[in-house]
Amino acid sequence: MKKVEELTAEEKQELEDIKKSYPTYTERNRASGIVLSYRGYSPIEIADIFEVTRRMLYNW
Template identity: 35%
Template sequence: MRLIRDLNPESQKMLERIYRASKHHQVRERAKCILLSFQGTTIEELSGIFGVTRKTIYNWLTAWEDRKLIGFYNRRGRGRKPKLTEAQGQQVIDWVKEEPKSLKKSR
């Protein structure tokens, strides 16, 4: 069983403030997860509370241990990459502007 063991009072207050005030839902969830882990909640219980897998909980704990607060935020480059390049996207926009009522010509 893996828990957050060393959490000083300042960090606890900061995490509680983040949990209450952050505008990002994921950040609030992760802050609460760290607090509950410090209070002794097991990985299985945490995964049930947050509706995520055990691996996700481990990832959150590792991110906290490695990067502290910055670990709560998703890194850049996540998500689906665009299928069209910027030039191709601009070309599509130009075609639609030229013939806005005839999309068949845009194909």
């Protein structure tokens, strides 16, 4: 996962909608990971939060 520098208001809303209502937890986690990256979390921190490997995180 590359660092997310910028998100539009529409993108932020779409990610929040996915986090709240998407049927699979993997997609909800990916959306949450994008938001965390935007908020300044490092890939290592995000991988630790979701208990995934960095390799898996970069595949998101």
